[in-house]
Amino acid sequence: MKSAEDSEDKNRKVYVAVRPMDIDDLATVFHLGERLFTAKEVPNLYRTWDDFEVIDLFHSDSEFCLVAEADDRIVGFALGTTLTKSRSAWKYGHLFWLGVDPDHHGQGIASKLFHRFRDLMIAEGVRILLVDTEADNLPALHFFRKMGFGNPQEHIYLSLNLDPQLRQLRERKATSRYRLHDEE
Ligand SMILES: CC(C)(COP(=O)(O)OP(=O)(O)OC[C@H]1O[C@@H](n2cnc3c(N)ncnc32)[C@H](O)[C@@H]1OP(=O)(O)O)[C@@H](O)C(=O)NCCC(=O)NCCS
Numbered sequence: 001m002k003s004a005e006d007s008e009d010k011n012r013k014v015y016v017a018v019r020p021m022d023i024d025d026l027a028t029v030f031h032l033g034e035r036l037f038t039a040k041e042v043p044n045l046y047r048t049w050d051d052f053e054v055i056d057l058f059h060s061d062s063e064f065c066l067v068a069e070a071d072d073r074i075v076g077f078a079l080g081t082t083l084t085k086s087r088s089a090w091k092y093g094h095l096f097w098l099g100v101d102p103d104h105h106g107q108g109i110a111s112k113l114f115h116r117f118r119d120l121m122i123a124e125g126v127r128i129l130l131v132d133t134e135a136d137n138l139p140a141l142h143f144f145r146k147m148g149f150g151n152p153q154e155h156i157y158l159s160l161n162l163d164p165q166l167r168q169l170r171e172r173k174a175t176s177r178y179r180l181h182d183e184e
Pocket of ligand 1: 036037096097098099100101104105106107108109110111112132133137138139140142143144146
């Protein structure tokens with residue numbers, strides 16, 4: 001159980017600075033994300049939190065990677081990109097990952113990160129910002145609604161287990177290999 005001191009500590013107003021992410025932040029951001037985006041039973045193939053994800057985004061879109069710092073510690077991050085779609089003159093922004101250290105939730109840190117990210121997008125000429133999250137991630141849904149997002153569109157992931165076919169194929173390959181040996 002949390003003590004009154006703990007929750008007082010959590011509600012303590014800390015000075016939070018948002019700044020561009022730099023190369024020395026990669027490991028810290030990755031490990032913070034590991035705590036926030038835990039692997040689900042059914043992995044979402046669209047995107048997974050791993051070291052490549054952070055490195056790739058930093059490599060391709062470092063100007064859209066931000067961190068929030070409090071007491072010289074990274075306590076949050078926002079990683080995104082911009083994109084244009086064929087047959088659309090509009091430029092889109094996509095906020096891929098937004099995360100705040102659970103010890104600092106409810107202190108306005110995600111809001112700060114988001115507002116800085118949104119300003120970067122506006123400066124880039126982005127007209128529509130996109131975000132996505134699991135349907136049961138209520139804190140994120142509340143957060144995005146509060147930031148002005150709306151018009152949610154459902155998208156359902158299905159999965160097909162190809163294990164039996166894979167096993168059959170391997171067995172067939174193994175049998176034909178034995179046959180070749182026998183004929184030699
Ligand atoms: C979603 C998340 C980024 C919010 O971070 P945060 O710093 O706690 O958010 P803020 O303090 O800026 O909250 C701003 C507003 O969002 C809403 N909100 C945030 N967390 C909420 C929660 N747990 N329940 C309900 N509303 C919430 C509130 O309206 C809040 O305004 P208020 O404090 O005036 O009520 C944080 O919970 C998180 O890191 N979650 C795990 C990672 C994740 O799911 N990321 C989003 C998908 S990539």
